[in-house]
Amino acid sequence: MATQLQLTPAPLRARLRRNRLRVLLFLAPGLVGFAVFLVYPLVMTVWLSFTNSNMISPARFVGLRNYRYLLDGDPLIWHAIRNTGWLVAVMVPAQVLFALGVAMVTARLKAGASLFRTLFYLPALAPPVAATVAFVCMFNPNSGPVNRILGLLGIHGPLWFNSPGWSKPALTLLALWGSGTMMVIFLAALLEVPAELYEAAELDGAGSWHRFRYVTLPTISPVVLFATVTGVIAGLQYFTQAMVASQVANGNIQPAPGYPDGSTLTFPQQLYIAGFNQFHAGYACALAVVLFVVAMAFTVVLLRRASGFDIEEAPR
Amino acid sequence: MSESRGGPVTRTARRPRRTVAASLLAATALLAAACTTGGATSKADTGADDTTPVTITFWHGLSSPHETASVNAVLAKFHKKYPYITVKAVAAQTDDKVNQAIRGGTAPDVASSFNAANVGGWCSSGAFQDLTPDIEADHVDMSQIPKAVQSYTAFGGKRCTMPWLADTFGLYYNKKLFAKAGITSPPKTMSELAADTKKLTTFNADGSIRTAGFMPYLGVYGMLTEHLVPSWGGKWLTADGQSNVGGDPAFAQALTWQKSLVDWFGAKKLVTFKAGMGDEFSAQNAFETGKLAMMVDGEWRNSFIKNDKADIDYGTAVMPAADGKSQLYGAGYVGGNVIGMPRGAKHPGAAWKLIKFLTTDTDALTTLADAIGNVPTTKAALDSPALGLSKDPNFAPFLQVFKNPLTTTTPASADGGAYLTNFGHFVEKWQTGSVPDLKAGLTAVDKQNNAALKLGQ
């Protein structure tokens, strides 16, 4: 506002000070939260990763021992890394593509579109634990309906959650079942593509694939990118469904992480086991540091490519 | 005057953000200064008898109704002997919960666990307090407790738990199915066990298993490596605490026997059958419903069968010994509940009295042992005429295993039995056929176990 420049320096300084105070007041909970719930634990995680902390007796500095164990001592860590990597590389794209496909089908429906949308979204509401328990029951190779139906079609169903090769695909099916949120977001984005663009493309003689590639995709790409990145972050943190599925499928009271045969052991699970079950909290912090670095790498990639985030955007 | 649009991130980074940055640094510094892990270890209170009324909390892992009722009955006896101590018992507690409570400073006064594997971690980290001063002050006679049982309740020179009822493992078999298959007595060697299994197993028309003679797939019900390996006399750790699964040929022999039986069934069929087995501790237990003809399980199964009113005509025997190792016949695996005083217990004096009562009072031991069908852990209790179990023929093999001097256990280790977990992972790969060279695989497991053991130090 031009009039501000005409004010004398003293009132201006006072006004700026008030402004700063006001900002601090509004931001106060966030600042405290940032310091207490991000900066402090992050610093402590890094520090503890160089100790032999077990969360009970005082920690002792041990240098790089935890990191050395990570690199060549821990027999399970490469399983964990591979599994989490599989989830990021396979489950996330599968979810995005499936949600997009379902959204496209729904967008083209004329009769009953909103009913179908509700039906597709409903499973996404199921709490992850409940959904996992239900799926393990459904995919039970002995008494579950999936193998029974496959049997009627003449296919000998695999052991699903009890088979090292099929457990992650089974978890992926679970994720696809619950991708209703992504689907609704994609649907909204698809419906916002201006009809004129489609008509113009048709007039130019574009077939449906070309229309998709040159009209639909560019318009919805920010939404797809956002969904993919949040999907990747969720994949890096994937814990609940893997943990619950392995325990329920194994059928023992003691948890069986990674059952069967380490195939569902994710990186966050290994962190939990090392820190909370095996008295190796220092080592768990080393794992946490690795997870942090990887997650931040993806975040940086996102920040560089996402012009859609309006990071520097001024108020309109 | 508006903010710059779309400049590179570095532009804002150079601008001083004094207020925000300063408050963050201050907060972090304050919190970092306040942070240290751990605190003072409390010493056991063996002071003079203090009879002011006190309430202590006791966490145990038993969960089925008949077991919790039995524990409460024994606690009532304790209250009669020490009327000023009231015990608040909490059932169905797992080791995770106990650990979390200790870390969180909300530990109970007394805690028990099924999982003796954690004793090493508890003793070495101080999570459970060393009971030796209390034991010496009260002149508790430790020779009443068999050596093997003593070994899984202490570690590194610290006795941080006491054994509270033990479990031994043996063979349960279905007499009716035996008769149908023409088998007259339970197998005494592992090759007899394999042969009997093949006779007892029946298949459906589509090739899937209808009734399994025995479940050789490790990880199902009581079929765990630690219960199988004693038939070959395997020793998990060497005298100086190094992993021994590659060095001791017993492990390779046990796994070879096991895999040949798994392959006879077909690993996939076994997994499918396993997925259809009822929950281990429910009335639909596959043995109790006649779907499994023989199984290795603990002595408590007798009491479960009685309480589930299972319609089954069964017998018990000690586990068969490996061929050529007949001296091991009658020995087996012993493990059991452990009970101790977590760090941070608020009433250590009263807590110790409860621990001493539960673990050494003959009457308490025999009553509870009879009620839940476990093996009492002192010689006095074993020989007591009040012990009803000693008159039960189905219980006899389990008592025999307990008394046998060759009976072994899984030794304690500082990292909560990671060597067992690692071995379990290896076995999963092995029994599905993914390990081409058994000897090399076992040596690799040794290396992993030793690395894990070093990590905790």
Place this chain on the structure above:
Amino acid sequence: MTTTYAPAPARQTRAASPHQAARGRASRRRKLVWIAEHAVAVGLACAFIGPIVFIFLTSVMTDGQSLTTNLWPHHWQWSNYRTVFATAPVGTWLVNTVLYAVAATAATLLSSVPIAYALARLRFKGRNTAFLCVITMMMLPPQVLVIPMYLMWARLHLTGTIWPLVLPSLFGDAFSVFLLRQFLLTVPEDYLNAARIDGCGELRVLTRVVLPMMRPALVAVGLFSFFNAWNDYYGPLIYTGETPAHWTLALGLATFKTSHAVQWNLTMAATLIAMAPVIIVFFFAQKAFIEGVTLTGVKG
């Protein structure tokens, strides 16, 4: 599939003219496409809803039948639901879950709105850095910080309760701040300036002018906070694991089958009990739900 404007090369039909023939063919084709699309949609709907039907059917089977491959219950054992409540403290779990979800949602809304407002509408140095910090917090997996956080709560003797789950929401939730900030950017500055000129301080601008305009965003954030808390397994596992009296539904359901030695029928009944409140709320607030989800995606 294209709509043709010119007559297509004639393939003789019974149509009177080439033009009509083309339209007839196109309309038949459209009908077929319509049928195909709806068939696919119906198939998908079956796949999505099938599991829920299965859960329900299994939940009323008898113990023995739930171990077989029968899909339809021979005998409808409705008492299973009562048995679930008798077997495990499901009522307690429900109460704890509701407490956690409501408290976390309220705390999140209360603290995140001012922060989002400051990031969107107040001007100060370092605003962009602050927003970057918000994005960083959003993207950070919670497992990275769990060990020191746990130690911190342990020193405060708050482990075993739901406080460690609720208290952090009092200090702003990154995802909520992000959403609200994006939404606030679309509120025209004119409204705010008008209020400022009228002499309102920023707080009054926020509460009197902006807040009423933010309703859809607030609903969206509220719904997401609520369901994140309702579905949370990791948090309760770490912080309430040691005190079964404070367990939430997620935690209880995960070990229901093995802790209580039950079969699949009771487990599925328990699963349905855990899912039911969410689905019921959804049916009452469908419109708000879908609007909220859409808002996340479009503004994100």
